[in-house]
Amino acid sequence: MTDAIQPAGRGDRAIISVRNLVKYFPIESGLLRRQVGLVKAVDDVSFDLNDGETLALVGESGCGKTTTSHCIIQAQRPTAGEVHFRIGDTRPVDLTKMEKADLKKARRNIRMIYQDPYSSLNPRMTLLQIIGEPLKIHGQVKSQDELRARVSDLLRLVRLDPSTLNRYPHAFSGGQRQRIAIARALSLSPKVVIADEAVSALDVSVQAQILNLLKELQRELGLTYLFVAHNLAVVKYEADRVAVMYAGKIVEIGETEELYTCPKHPYTEALISAAPNPDPDTKNRPRIVLTGDVADPGNLPGGCSFHPRCRYAEDLCKQETPPLMELSAAGEPSHQSACHFADRLSLAGIGAAELTTDRDAA
Amino acid sequence: MLIYIFRRLLVMIPVMILISVIGFIIIQAPPGDFVSSYIAGLEAQGDIIEPELIDSLRARYGLGEPVYVQYWKWVSNFVEGDLGYSMVYREPVVDIIAQRLPSSFTISLFSLVLVFAIGIPIGVFSATKQYSLADYTFTLVGFLGVATPNFLLALVGLWLLFVWTGNASIGLYSPEMQNAPFGPAKFLDLLSHIWLPALIVGTAGTAELIRTMRANLLDELPKQYVTVARARGVKPTKLLYKYPLRIAINPVISTVGWLLPVLVEGEVLVSLVLGLPTIAPVLLRSLLQQDMFLATSIIMILGILTLVGTLLSDILLAIVDPRIRGSV
Amino acid sequence: MTIESPRETGAAVASLPSDDLLLSVRNLRTHFFSREGVVKAVDGVTFDVKPGEILGIAGESGCGKSVTSQSILRILPKNGKIVDGQILFRYGDQTVDLAAEDPDGRVMRDIRGQEIAMIFQEPMTAFSPVHTIGNQIIETIRIHQQVTKEEAHDQAVEMLRRVGMPNPARNIDEFTFNLSGGMRQRAMVALSLACQPKLLIADEPTTAVDVTIQAQMLELLRDIQADLGMAIIMITHDLGVIAELTDRVMIMYLGKEVEAGTVENVFHRPQHPYTRGLLSSIPKMEPGRVEIEPIEGSVPSPYAMPSGCKFHTRCTEFMAGVCEKRDPPLIEVAGGHEVSCFLYGGREDLE
């Protein structure tokens, strides 16, 4: 089915093209480690990451957004699928087929920032060592002096005082540590940065600092971000395009403003409705409260994985898995949804005054 | 649960095999084959050996055949209950072990009871009164207990006993009770004798238990479910024993199994020093005099005990802890 | 809120400043004593809760919001002490000063669970892992009510049904590790509501959960509150949750109240530079581009608290010679809307 969307991201601008990405984890049990099931963490995911944009992967825990990002950078090897990476006009290369040495080179251009700034920095190394490590490994510096100069520049880039480069991470607060992690990610002048819940662990005031820093760096350095997050408001602020994931699949992908104001998948609608808004005026707005828990990727319901919680579900949803379909006309920015009734439902996004409460609206 | 026990039993098989291999290596370790040394031993004592006996021995243990055949023959015999013949005691090994093992067990069991009776309350007390004078005292005593080897404690104990009473024989029963049928009187007599060895054997274990219990409880006490229970109005005493103690004691329960062989082991040296009629002196003598069947059998039995103990403790743990019960 | 009740008045003669209050916390100071020094986690906090109202206490990590709730229930960690202040609570037809009670004494134990109950952040660890959830709910009921085991059991099942457990009769005999995240949350609410308390303290109950579960939780709290009519103190760092649920809000920073008032006042007309900074730090779920503006710097160390106004090190309105000199007083800027900032007065006697 995904063939239909092949040119979806208006391909020519794509720096990373993910095609039919699959990552299954076996569930083993018993003494003989028989495989008794599969956790379908990522199940046939395709999308393009365009040069210079911020694409957000958003969803609840266990939806596969982090695994997807790990499979792109090959921190985990995907079970199937392709991840094409291309710089400028060069020929795209498939990261999933790469040997270790080539991957090492490719990873200079795709770097990662982690969620927990406490776990992601080696407490036993100074800033100089932490940030300088990639430079040394890739042979980018010739002398210790050059290293110091480069690290100082990087610290300045993330608005930290370069005189602190002999300090250890324990000398820094959570927000400052995240800046250090960003400096490390930028040390090799990458094209793409994957930010895996990079602001989730931070306090609100510090989170805002990091969000703005990431934006400034993107402008200054022309970076492309894959922004993995669960906070819809943060994503709304940071991303150009958003891909919503549920149970290992992308259920909706489109331009941020469009997706938030005119969602085309009931799950997106529910997420938007559930996100708490710091405005007491919206206190009494009608909300969609999903029943039950997020689908268990080790034991998915048949058909559309979302159907048990979906208020629009019909018999068809229990039987057939809906493909991701293009909804916008040619020439308009792409907006895709994986819902059988995407074009029929009128769903409420942000700013919607009324919420359809009638179950049979479809 | 049954499946769990079955699975655990299955896992024990390779371990058993390893133990038997080590046992066999021990038999093979001394120079020459054991029948020769056996014969040499008998001849030294002036016995005349019939060639038929030699041949039957050689055939029975497959001497001259490849090592794995010898091993197989020995293991088959062992499994069938034929533990061999003791040269030193001139008795079947089974009989010697049957005589001695019960007293070893008695001492170990008493130690076990003492270890728990002393260790758990003190550990709990220490944890609830953390950083108090009593806590420091018990911690220090605990350290001392762990640092002092049992046999040295036994030696010092024996010396003190001798200095105070002029008597250095301990035994498990008074001479007049030695052959009396077992009854309440004999049991009381046993109690009056066994406390010293049991205490000495249990010292290190008790000290260790105090430390574990204290640490476990200190780990549990700040956990949220305790705070929640407190926030529900649960009484302080119940707050201690219903929740954290119950959980802190789980790992301790699981140690019951392996504590037993450890105590048997500790009992070996203590019995040697105190001259108790347990399996220990037999083991030492058999080792020193290279009475290999006897020595190997004792080691094998201790090894199997350890395994059974571990199994028991795992089953116990699964019974007391629903989290483990759920996952097995 | 100008009533100053000195500590020595004690429990017996304490009385609530107003008849229509359920709880009145006056000038509460809770400090933590450790080898590294004293942490003034709560340093002079005053607020009231009326029966049936929902009060929000909000702030970033280290602001003392959780310590405030632990102080009310007297379940502070060992090294935490209430060094000053009163916690006046309407208990039957009398008023008790919870701050003066023995934390493990009869009165405190009777109040916990029965009068004031608490919901915690982590439902997984709120239940003992080796007891069924029913065991703990029934225990709570039987501590506070003279009922048989069977009656308590029926009450527990009823409460589980009320919080929306799918199969209460069976769920009651389950362990937490067998329940899904959403069900654990509900079980925990059932546990805290077992005795239908007059005051429910919810300490970050929605922090560790997914957004759809969070929505379920908020809806449950709203329903239960409408149903049982208890007062709720909602403690959270998420201003969105505050806006969705509460009537009034108190914003805290480094152990102090910086601003308090109705949610509408505080969110629409924030007065304190910290409140303003906080609100402008949050990305909004509104159509169109809405810029955010972070607060500069980071929260200072609790061991090296700034002098004067605790926020002056990060404040854009910092007035040298004023803000670092003295604690700003609480000033009422509108009906029930109070701010602790020199911008609104209180510096007359400062040179």
Add this chain to the structure above:
Amino acid sequence: MTQTADVRTVQTEAVAEQADERVLVASQWQLVRWRFLQHKLAVISLIVLGLFYSVAIFAEFVAPYDPTEFREELTLAPPHKIRFVDPEGNFHLRPFVHPFEKTLDEVTYAAIFIEDETVMQPLGLFVKGDPYKLWGLFESDIHLFGLQDPDARLSLLGQDTVGRDLFTRIVYGSRISLTIGLVGVAMSFFLGILIGGLSGYLGGTVDMVIQRIIESLRALPTLPLWMALSIALPHDWPVVRTYFFIVIILSTVGWTSIARVVRGRFFALREEDFVGAAELDGASNLRVIFRYLLPSFMSYIIARLTLAIPQMILGETALSFIGLGLQPPAISWGVLLNDAQAIRVLALSPWLLLPTAFVVVSILAFNFVGDGLRDASDPYSHV
């Protein structure tokens, strides 16, 4: 996924703001040292151990006599009373002893040692005595202390059953007793890191096989195993060779627990983001192991090792005590205690139990140091 806006932020910032530059640029080992120094008992124990090991190293110099030289007439002589006041009541700045006069009990024929108060034998530092070769290299006859009269015998801790100086023998015995633990642990350490590291790094089937083997080894009763293995050592082997085989025997059990710890830490650390980040940085396997993994658990491993040493010391003492370990003429604390088994001798000469005190003190000291190290080993645990 969860928003762990937790107390760590507060605490770290506490460290950051309160401390001066010294703390901010303090490396792991400096932090470990500072935390260790706060543990008073551990520091005292470390000093005690330092003292013990210096004595062991300079045994020839510290011990006043030759450990094998016996004086029949002094068999089982008790310890001297070191005196400062002579029978006339005069105080002497230099301590002295009265020599023993041996008589026989007329009834039991037991030897009775009476101090001859007419003779005063002063003690001295750096006195001349039995000649020795320090470490087999430097010849000398100067001893740290002793009686100034080279022919007289100072009985500091009494004499043994054949009239050898017990203190001297304890000093010499410390060489074997204290080093056997170190060598054994070094060996366990090597095996443990190697096998545990392999198990943790390779995982999968290799890991499972190694884990089963370790479980089996741990299921074996330690002491009987040691006993059994040690009788396989021929009695006529030279001391050094026996020593090394005993070490190997003691290590058979020791390495398994180290291997488990290493493996456990390995797994835990591989989950840490900074290790994953290093791999994505392009760091080679070796670089990850040596720059990230090893430094991260080294301090912890060292703490564990310190706690393992006393087990080995105890093992040697126990084996030698029952006559299965080192044999005379080798001198170790266990061998010395072997002498103390006869209760009737012991009753009259309780000083023969004194090596016990040395065993207990050194084990206690190792335990305290290990405890202190363990507490200090992860200076980042509270952040």
